[in-house]
Structure formats: C-alpha cells, structure tokens
Amino acid sequence: MDIMHHLLTAQFMEPLLLTLKVAGLATLAATILGIAMAYVLARWRFPGRDVVDAVCTLPMVMPPTVLGYYLLVLIGRRGFLGVWLKDVFGISLVFTWQGAAIAATVVAFPLVFKSARAALEGVGRQFEDAARTLGQGELAVFLRVSLPLALRGVMAGTMLAFARALGEFGATLMVAGNLPGRTQTLSLAVYSAVQAGDDGLANALVIVISLVCVAILVGTSRLLQSQY
C-alpha cells in the first residue's frame, strides 16, 4: 500500500508528533482559560459583559490570518509584548513551535469557552446554593458541584478545541511559519506535500487527520447525550 509506505517516514512522523505536542498544549491552555472565562461570564453580572463575551468568541468567526496578524502585532519582534519578552526573558516566539501553540490556543479557545459557558449556565442554581448551605466555600462549590455537573459540556468543548487546534493553519503560518521539522504541523505539511506534488504523503496525512476528526466528533456527540 502506498499510504502505509509513508506512515513511518520522517516527513510523516515529524509533523504528526509536532502537531500532537502543539495541539495538546494548546488544548490544555484553551481549556483552563476557557473554563475560567466561562465561569466569570456565567456567574457575575458586570457592565461590558456582552463585549467581553463577543471578544472571547471573536477567534471563532475571524479569518485565522487576521488573528495571526493580531498575534504578530502583539508578540512579534516589534510587538509590545514581544519586545518585553525579548528584553526580560530573551525569548522570541515568532517562528517557534511555542508560537504555533499560542496561535492554536487562541483559535481553539472560543470552542471551550462557548461550551463551558452554556454548560455552567445549565447547572441549576439550587445545587450550588445547597452546597453553600452545607458549609462549602466558593472554590469547593465550583470544584465539587458546578464543574462536575457541567463536565460533559466542558469535555465536548475540549474535544472540539483539540480538533480545531489539530487543523490550525492560517494563524500558525503567520506566527510560526512553515519550517519542516520545527513549526510544520500536519495541516501545513499537507499544503507543502501538495505543493511539492508528493501525493502519496498528502494522502497519508489527509487520511490520518480525517480519521482523528471523525473519532473526535463521534466522541463529542456521545458525551453530549443526556446524563442522569
């Protein structure tokens, strides 16, 4: 088989492992940030709440290249955060896999945020109140009641976020470039393989990505089936 032939080559394995690292880290970061923001917006009333919600959702609707541009303005060599990072820590994120992870985090964040917010808002107020009357502080209420009751929705969002991070292309290209072995993730590798006319490699990459995405979608819909 032509595809099997490609599976263990460096051209295939390098992007695969890099993608798993980038997408895994991005999903972790997006999950923590997404749950935190979702909790703030689901529980607290404050002026400008709608605006914050819109900004948090923005990465879902904006073209990834635009996001990548914003990220460059922020963390690029001349971006104000980028200059600060360079001066204080001597770090440059542009053209690194860490930069790719940040790009993937931003793109994946709204998927966790949206699902987590809906899930947390769906948790009956009375359960949290009951925990408070039983002597629990706010952290305990969140960790023992709100989060477990919202867990399925949050996990569904996390899986979608992982799928999205896995396939990230535009923002990653802008921030991290397409350097084989360093920042070339699966979707970038597909692009390069097609450009180079290497159809066999492109086929192998596309099939693996497709299978993973189908598995994630099936898992997500299973998770969202009702509980209790």
Place this chain on the structure above:
Amino acid sequence: MQFELDIVKRMRGAGEEFTLRSRFATTDNALVLFGPSGSGKTLTLQAIAGLLTPDQGRIAVNGDVLYDSRAGINLPTRRRGLGYLFQDYALFPHRTVWENVAFGLTPLFGRVSRRDARRVDELLDLFGLGGLARHRPAALSGGQKQRTALARALATRPRMLLLDEPFSALDQPLRLRMRKELANIIEKFKIPMIMVTHDTDEMESFAESVVVYRQGCVVGLHTSADMAQPDTTVCRAIHDQMALAYDNQ
C-alpha cells in the same frame, strides 16, 4: 430560639418592581411563613440563609448577628450554620445518597473522617435509607428524596432548619405521611425551624408562630401565646389576613 429579622430588599424583574419589607421577631421554636406565592416568604427564607443579600436591615439568631447592614456584617452562607431544605430538594445528581448526606462533612481534598462516616450511616439508618446508600438520586422516589435531603441538611448539625415548601413536590397521600415523619424528626432532633408554606393544614400542624405575608409585606404575626388562646377573634384575625393575602391574586 430567639430570632429577629428586619430587612428591606428591592428587586426588579420583567419591568416590575417588587419591594420586600420583612420584619418580625419570635422566641418560638417553630415558625411558619405563610402567604401566597410571590408574597416574599421564600425571599425572606433565602435572606436568612444568606442566599440573598438584603439592601438593608438586620438578622440575628440567639444573639448571633447573621446580617447587619449598619454594622457591615454579612456572614457568608457557609458560616451561618443553617440547614436548608430546598423545594425540589436539590440533591446532587452526580453523587450517591451516601455521598449526598456526607457532602457537608467531606473536606475539599481528602476523605470523610471515620466519626463523620459513622454519623452518615446512622442518619441513613434513622431515615430508612440504609439500603439505598449507593443509589443515585434519580433512582429514588419522592419520599426517599425528601428523606435524603433532610438527612443531608441535618448531617452538619445546623442550629436551625429552614424548609422551603417541603411537601409541594409530593403527591397528596405521601404528603400526609411525610408531614408526620418531619414532625417526628424535628421532635427527635429538638431543632428550631422556619418553614415556608401556602398550605393551611401544614401551617396548623407545624406552627408555633405564624407570619403572614402579602405582596412583600408582613401583614400579621401570631405567636404561640396568641394561637393557644381559644379566643375566636385571634382565629378570625388570622383567617381574615389570609383571605386578604390571597386577594387580588
């Protein structure tokens, strides 16, 4: 029990403004807040538990101040030491009966102490829930749910029990049985209670004192001394206030 409450809370919802002016004091151990739905009795109960913060006023139990706007005191719910029975029981659906009852005794990180675990077992036995310890709330009948909720509230040894329409989720025959059970439990634990209800039978079987609400205001307060009198004028006064409370509903 010495209980005093004097609170004001303005609320806005759906364009309508509602003002709760709740004020009463009692030394009786069983108090019923009576009135039609939307008259402010449940809001008062929530304010006592600290689940609702009044705009101003004062709440004190046996000299302990739970809330005092002038002194800047607002004890968080978790430190008020009050047991609360919710109208729909609010049992944690992701926990078993045993875990629900043990919830208030379980530290955030770590396990229930052996002594507390024994207390949970005893409570389950007392409430006839021993065989259901590993069941989830979804598998329980209405009466079993109420017993679980009551055991859970009593597990933390509260100084007072707050009951929000405790029988409204039950059908009629069960309601009568659970009413007797609750009376026995309160007798056994000798725990003061405040109950919210709009059912006259429940009021008569539990109340030492009655506070009657109408449109956010207290329109009558009757203590055990009043209620004990065979005087028809007191009974009439209560009935008149109830009739009035249900006017314009």
